[in-house]
Amino acid sequence: MxxxxxxxxxxxxxxxxxxxxxxxxxxxxxxxxxxxxxxxxxxxxxxxxxxxxxxxxxxxPNVADRSTGTTPLHDAAREGFLDTVKILLEFSANPVAVDNSNCQPVDLARERGYGDVVAFLESL
Structure with missing residues (x-):
């Protein structure tokens, strides 16, 4: 390794x-x-x-997955980790980046029901 x-x-x-x-x-x-x-x-x-x-x-912070197009911000938002979302944004993660399905991080948070993440991302 x-x-x-x-x-x-x-x-x-x-x-x-x-x-x-x-x-x-x-x-x-x-x-x-x-x-x-x-x-x-x-x-x-x-x-x-x-x-x-x-x-x-x-x-x-904006490196996209080769197969899905998701960024770390997409992943953190999809899993509901608001503190990680905030840290990624502090270091210039793109909150409107789209993945291969044309979804932004806020869309993934919304799909999973993470209202706190959705509210935060929508407040930007």
């Missing part, structure tokens, strides 16, 4: 200390794992500490 695979795994499990350690060892914050996804794309969406760490280290 590469450092980037390890970094993606640490991010996916919400392991903030592991993410920090791998970044210190030289893992590329925007490097892709063996599945072609960045740590921010696979991070545990409820882990605001991991999100903030990756973003402060230069992770690009």
């Amino acid at each position: 590469t450092l980037e695979d390890d970094l993606a795994s640490a991010a996916a499990t919400g392991n903030t200390a592991g993410v920090e350690d791998l970044l210190r060892k030289g893992a590329d914050v925007n490097g892709v794992n063996k599945y072609g996804r960045t740590p921010l794309q696979v991070m545990m969406m409820g882990s605001t500490a991991v999100a903030r760490l990756l973003l402060t280290r230069g992770s690009r």
